Amino acid sequence: MAYTEMKIVAETGKAHVNNVALFGYLDQARQEWYHYSIMNGVESVVVHVGVSYKKEVFNQNKLSILTTLERIGNTSYTLKQDIVNHLEELVVSAEVVLTTINRQTRMKVPVPEAIRKLLEKDMILNASRIKENNQAK
Template sequence: MTYSELELVAKTSKGHVSNVKLFDYFDQARMEWYRFCIDQGVEAVAVHISVDYKKEVFNNDSLIVRSWLERVGNTSFTLMQRMENTLGNQIASAEVVLTTINRQTRIKTAVPQAVRDLLHQDAELVKNR
């Protein structure tokens, strides 16, 4: 399975980090997937997101978000995401369905073969820039 990882430190002006901010961290963790799709000539847009929250996060907590390709369809693919603290405790998990669209016409298009190929690779998706 191809995956990506994002390490970050939670920041808030309050002691407790809101679930909305955790949702934003999941989005930040998908950036490499968005870039990869753009490099393949399509844009990936989120059409469904489901998040389960397990533990609280506080200001300055260190977090790791791992995202991996779970399924590929004709015009969409599914990423699974898991957020953990540095102790390995699960903070939250997400399932995200992304649809691929033509960047000019903004109409759904087939998922590129390069994305399909990632489903059968065991590697980290990293920026090639």
């Protein structure tokens, strides 16, 4: 299945990174998915997030966020997100449900076929690179 990976360094003015900042990192890691949706004529909006905080994160910890397409329904799809620290320890696990909507009417629409096909592919999703490849054809 398709996935994205983002590497960051945790930043905070304190020793401990609060959970709201970690939640923001998860959103940043979904940007490729939002962009890919728009490239395919829909907008993806978050309708549900379930987050489990497993370990503390401290200032300047190096983090890796893996976002994986887990399943697809009629008008929504689910991403699994894990944040792992520099010691390869799971620090955050999340499940995010996004629904696809028409950008003009703001009404739900079926998940585009291009997103559905990502479930079958073992690849890193890079919307910018995909766009360049499509333009070159």
